[in-house]
Amino acid sequence: MTKITARQIAAQTGVSIATVSRTINNNGYVHADVRARIEAAMRDLGYLPNQAARNLATGRTRTVGLVLQTLHSPAFVDMTEAIQMTLREKGYFLLMCNTQFNQQIETDYLRLVQSGMLDGMITNAINDTATEMRQLVQQNYPIVFINRSLTGIEGQPTRTGFVQMDxxxxxxxxxxxxxxxxxxxxxxxxxxxxxxxxxxxxxxxxxxxxxxxxxxxxxxxxxxxxxxxxxxxxxxxxxxxxxxxxxxxxxxxxxxxxxxxxxxxxxxxxxxxxxxxxxxxxxxxxxxxxxxxxxxxxxxxxxxxxxxxxxxxxxPSTEMGHKAADMLVALIEQPAQPAQHVLLRPELIVRQSCKPYP
Amino acid sequence: MTKITARQIAAQTGVSIATVSRTINNNGYVHADVRARIEAAMRDLGYLPNQAARNLATGRTRTVGLVLQTLHSPAFVDMTEAIQMTLREKGYFLLMCNTQFNQQIETDYLRLVQSGMLDGMITNAINDTATEMRQLVQQNYPIVFINRSLTGIEGQPTRTGFVQMDxxxxxxxxxxxxxxxxxxxxxxxxxxxxxxxxxxxxxxxxxxxxxxxxxxxxxxxxxxxxxxxxxxxxxxxxxxxxxxxxxxxxxxxxxxxxxxxxxxxxxxxxxxxxxxxxxxxxxxxxxxxxxxxxxxxxxxxxxxxxxxxxxxxxxPSTEMGHKAADMLVALIEQPAQPAQHVLLRPELIVRQSCKPYP
DNA sequence: CTAAAATATGTAACCGGTTACATGTGGTAG
DNA sequence: CTACCACATGTAACCGGTTACATATTTTAG
CATH class of the missing domain: 3.40.50.2300 (Response regulator)
Structure with a gap:
C-alpha cells in the first residue's frame, strides 16, 4: 500500500502535476480528453489527495469545531446532528469538542481555530467573556455563538454570528x-x-x-x-x-x-x-x-x-443547528461584516405535569 | 493579525527554525536558556504552530473519526463522550461522522482515513462487509469496530480491533x-x-x-x-x-x-x-x-x-467507548498485529414494565 | 590527557499538494 | 494580416512546519 501521490498520477498520465491539481479541483482549463485520462488513472490507482497537503497549501481545512459542554441533552443532540448534516452538505467536516463543563478544555479547543486546524467554530462556551474568546473574535476568526452574547463588538466588522433561542x-x-x-x-x-x-x-x-x-x-x-x-x-x-x-x-x-x-x-x-x-x-x-x-x-x-x-x-434545536451551520459557513466564505443575529422562539408544550394550585 | 510563524519566533529569538521546532515538540537537545527564550517569544507573540503543516510533515493528524448512524440513542451518546474524553487525554481529536443510516455517507467518511485526514476510525458501520471496508482493513489502516465483526482476517496482522457487547x-x-x-x-x-x-x-x-x-x-x-x-x-x-x-x-x-x-x-x-x-x-x-x-x-x-x-x-456503553479509544490509539501507535477483541457483558435491570403471564 | 559520548544548534531536504506566472496554440474580430 | 482572447499546459515558488545529517562544543570515562 504505497501511498499514491498526485505526482504519480501525473507521471502515469504524462501530464504535469499542475494539470492533475486542476482536474481534482475542477478549476482552470483542462482538456476534456486529458481530464478523462487523469480521472481514470485516479480511479485505477485508488488515488485520494492528501488532505494535510491541501490544507497547508490552501490555508483552509473545511473542518469546523463544535464546542459543547455535553451531549447528554436531547437539545444538544438534535443541534449536533443538524449542524453536522448541514455542514456535510456544504462540504465541511465537524470536529466534536465536549468540554464536560471544564473551562480549560474549552479554551484548549478554541485555540484550534488559531492553529489553523479549524476554519471556524460553533460554540456555547461557558467562558464566553474570557479573554481568549474576545481575542478570537477580535482577530476575525469565524465563530458562531449558540445562546450566548458578547458585548463590545457592536457594529465592528467581525466574523461573529449569534444564534439564540429567546x-x-x-x-x-x-x-x-x-x-x-x-x-x-x-x-x-x-x-x-x-x-x-x-x-x-x-x-x-x-x-x-x-x-x-x-x-x-x-x-x-x-x-x-x-x-x-x-x-x-x-x-x-x-x-x-x-x-x-x-x-x-x-x-x-x-x-x-x-x-x-x-x-x-x-x-x-x-x-x-x-x-x-x-x-x-x-x-x-x-x-x-x-x-x-x-x-x-x-x-x-x-x-x-x-x-x-x-x-x-x-x-427549536434542530433549526438552531441548521442556522448556526449556515451562518458559520457564510462567515468563513465571506469577508468580515457586522455580527449577524438569529433569534428563535421557544414553545410551551402542555402535557400533564402541571395542575392548578388548589 | 498577521499569522505568526515559527520562522518569526526563530528570528525574534536569534535561533534557527529547527531549534524552535525542537522546543515545540520537546524532542532533541535544546539548551534550557534558549528554550526559555523561545517559549517566552511564543507566548508574547501568541504563536501557535500551524497544524496543517505539522500534519503534512509528520504524516499524522492526531485526529480520528467516529462513524455512527445517529446520536439519538443514549448508548451512543455515552460512547461518544467516553471516546472523546479518552482521546483527548491521549492528545487526539475526534471528528464526528453521523450517517443517518446512509451507506453512501458512511463510505465517504471511511475514505477520510485513506486521504490522510484521519489517523484512524472507530465505527459501527452498517456496511461492514462492503468492499471499501475490507480494503481499508487490508491496507492496515487503524480501525476499531463497535459491535461488528469481520470474517477472513483471522490471524493476519492488521490494525483492526473489535469492541463488542455480547x-x-x-x-x-x-x-x-x-x-x-x-x-x-x-x-x-x-x-x-x-x-x-x-x-x-x-x-x-x-x-x-x-x-x-x-x-x-x-x-x-x-x-x-x-x-x-x-x-x-x-x-x-x-x-x-x-x-x-x-x-x-x-x-x-x-x-x-x-x-x-x-x-x-x-x-x-x-x-x-x-x-x-x-x-x-x-x-x-x-x-x-x-x-x-x-x-x-x-x-x-x-x-x-x-x-x-x-x-x-x-x-456498558461508556466502558465500550473507553476501550475502543484505547484500542484505536494503540493500533495507531503500534505496528500491525493480529486483531484484538474485547467482549463486554450487558446487564438486565429489572424495573416495573414486566409482569408474570396471567 | 584523549577519545568517546552527550549536548547544542544550524542547514537544507522534504511532506504533497496549490497556484501565480510564463508559454504556446488556435480561433476570431477588425 | 495582425491583435487579442480563450484555451491548455508546464515550471517553480510556496504553504509552515519536521527531521536527517553535519558541525561544534562540552562532559564524561578510562
Missing part, C-alpha cells in the same frame, strides 16, 4: 403558565449563577412574576453546580462527573423542597438535571402533578411517556 | 427473563434484517426460547426499516428522517400488535424505536405491564421515571 421568553412561558394556574411560589432549579445566560433566564421568570403581580424571592432559585473544573483536574471525566452532577442535583433539590414546603411548582432549566430532580421529588414524597407542578426545558421523545407526561418548553 | 447474551437475558415470567409469545421489534448483527441478536432470542422449551416463530420478529439511503438522496436529512422512523415504528408496531393479539411481551432492540413502540402500544389500547410486558435495550437516565419504570438490558 431564553427570556422561554422562562417567561413556563413561569407565566404556572402562575396562570394559580401557583405563587414557583421554584427554579438551574445551574451556576455566573453563567451569562442566567440573567436572561431569570429575567423571563421575574418578568412573568411581575406581570402576574407576584413577588420575586431569590430563595426560590436553587443553583446546582455544573462547572467541573476541579473534578476534571485528576483526569477522571465522564462517568464520575455525570454521577456527581446527578447526586448534586438530587441533594440540592431535596434540600430545596424540604426547606421550601410552600413551593407548589418547579421549573427545571437544564435537561441534564431532570432525572435528579425527579428522583429528589420522589424521595421527599411529593407527587407530580398533585403535590407539585413541573415544567422542564427541552422536549424529548420520551417526554410523553413519563409519569406523568411532562409539560416542557421546547427549544 | 449481543447474543443481551437478547438472551431479555428473552429468558420474560419466558421465566411465563410468557410464551414474545415479540421482537428490531431493525433491518440484513444487518450483520441481527444473527447474533436473534441467536440469543432463539437460545433462550429453546432453553425454555418454547418454539421460535419468525412471525414474532417485526423489522422496522431504518436504512435511509433513499430518504437522503434529496438532501432532506435529520428531521424528516427522524420522523419517518418514528412513524414507521408506530405503524409497524401497531399492525404487529393487532395481528398478533396473543403476544404478551415485547422486546425492543433499538432505543430509537422506543417512543414509537410506546405510542403504538397506547394507540392499540394495551397497557404496560398489565396487558403487555416490555423490555427495552439501553438504559437511560429517564427510564426509572417512565410510566411504568422500564425494565431494560443495559449496555
Amino acid at each position: 431564553l427570556q421568553h422561554a422562562t417567561f412561558l413556563a413561569t407565566d403558565y404556572l402562575a396562570g394556574l394559580g401557583h405563587r411560589r414557583i421554584g427554579v432549579i438551574t445551574g451556576d449563577m455566573q453563567l451569562s445566560t442566567q440573567q436572561r433566564r431569570l429575567g423571563g421568570y421575574r418578568e412573568a412574576l411581575q406581570a402576574r403581580g407576584l413577588e420575586f424571592d431569590p430563595l426560590l432559585v436553587q443553583a446546582v453546580a455544573v462547572n467541573r473544573n476541579e473534578a476534571t483536574r485528576d483526569g477522571q471525566l465522564t462517568p464520575k462527573n455525570a454521577n456527581a452532577l446527578h447526586e448534586a442535583t438530587v441533594q440540592a433539590t431535596g434540600e430545596f423542597l424540604t426547606a421550601m414546603p410552600d413551593v407548589s411548582a418547579l421549573i427545571v432549566i437544564y435537561h441534564t438535571m431532570l432525572p435528579g430532580v425527579l428522583q429528589a421529588i420522589r424521595q421527599v414524597g411529593r407527587r407530580v402533578p398533585d403535590d407539585l407542578s413541573l415544567v422542564a426545558f427541552s422536549d424529548f421523545p420520551m417526554a410523553p411517556f413519563l409519569d406523568p407526561p411532562l409539560t416542557v418548553v421546547a427549544q | 449481543l447474543q447474551h443481551a437478547t438472551f437475558l431479555a428473552t429468558d427473563y420474560l419466558a421465566g415470567l411465563g410468557h410464551r409469545r414474545i415479540g421482537v421489534i428490531t431493525g433491518d434484517m440484513q444487518l450483520s448483527t441481527q444473527q447474533r441478536r436473534l441467536g440469543g432470542y432463539r437460545e433462550a426460547l429453546q432453553a425454555r422449551g418454547l418454539e421460535f416463530d419468525p412471525l414474532l420478529v417485526q423489522a422496522v426499516a431504518v436504512n435511509r439511503n433513499e430518504a437522503t438522496r434529496d438532501g432532506q436529512l435529520t428531521p424528516k428522517n427522524a420522523n419517518a422512523l418514528h412513524e414507521a415504528t408506530v405503524q409497524a408496531t401497531g399492525e404487529f400488535l393487532t395481528a398478533m393479539p396473543d403476544v404478551s411481551a415485547l422486546i425492543v432492540i433499538y432505543h430509537t424505536m422506543l417512543p414509537g413502540v410506546l405510542q403504538a402500544i397506547r394507540q392499540v389500547g394495551r397497557r404496560v405491564p398489565d396487558d403487555l410486558s416490555l423490555v427495552a435495550f439501553s438504559d437511560f437516565p429517564m427510564a426509572p421515571f417512565l410510566d411504568p419504570p422500564l425494565t431494560v438490558v443495559a449496555q
